[in-house]
Amino acid sequence: xxxxxxxxxxxxxxxxxxxxxxxxxxxxxxxxxxxxxxxxxxxxxxxxxxxxxxxxxxxxxxxxxxxxxxxxxxxxxxxxxxxxxxxxxxxxxxxxxxxxxxxxxxxxxxxxxxxxxxxxxxxxxxxxxxxxxxxxxxxxxxxxxxxxxxxx
Numbered sequence: 688x689x690x691x692x693x694x695x696x697x698x699x700x701x702x703x704x705x706x707x708x709x710x711x712x713x714x715x716x717x718x719x720x721x722x723x724x725x726x727x728x729x730x731x732x733x734x735x736x737x738x739x740x741x742x743x744x745x746x747x748x749x750x751x752x753x754x755x756x757x758x759x760x761x762x763x764x765x766x767x768x769x770x771x772x773x774x775x776x777x778x779x780x781x782x783x784x785x786x787x788x789x790x791x792x793x794x795x796x797x798x799x800x801x802x803x804x805x806x807x808x809x810x811x812x813x814x815x816x817x818x819x820x821x822x823x824x825x826x827x828x829x830x831x832x833x834x835x836x837x838x839x
Contacts, residue, residue, distance in 0.1 A: 692790045695739045705741050708751040712773045735798050750774035752787045758806050760824035769805040796839045803837045
């Protein structure tokens with residue numbers, strides 16, 4: 688399997704392919720469409736974040752992740768966030784998520800951050816990459832999730 692990871696900035700012409708990877712899995716409904724459209728459009732501001740990446744296997748986009756300033760939770764004091772991890776079902780169990788997680792860690796290091804955070808209720812997945820639970824955070828929708836930190 689020939690897997691490569693690309694910034695969406697390098698494949699803007701394939702928006703119809705990468706947008707559903709981010710939007711379909713992580714939205715609540717149609718009201719989120721404009722939010723995600725703008726989020727994925729405005730990635731080249733004065734700051735180094737946000738950044739969005741896709742995994743490609745033999746020309747097909749099969750997964751994604753993002754590095755964000757905030758993952759829509761109450762912990763505005765923490766950044767950057769590893770978010771939007773998604774792998775298409777037929778590519779799960781083939782190391783795609785692992786490569787995306789490792790790419791996110793390496794990219795955050797290259798950007799000279801000293802830690803990387805993520806919000807999830809999945810247990811046992813991120814710990815093997817050095818993430819440690821540091822508490823929880825609330826979101827604006829009434830939910831709560833664990834916060835994990837990876838020292839870089």
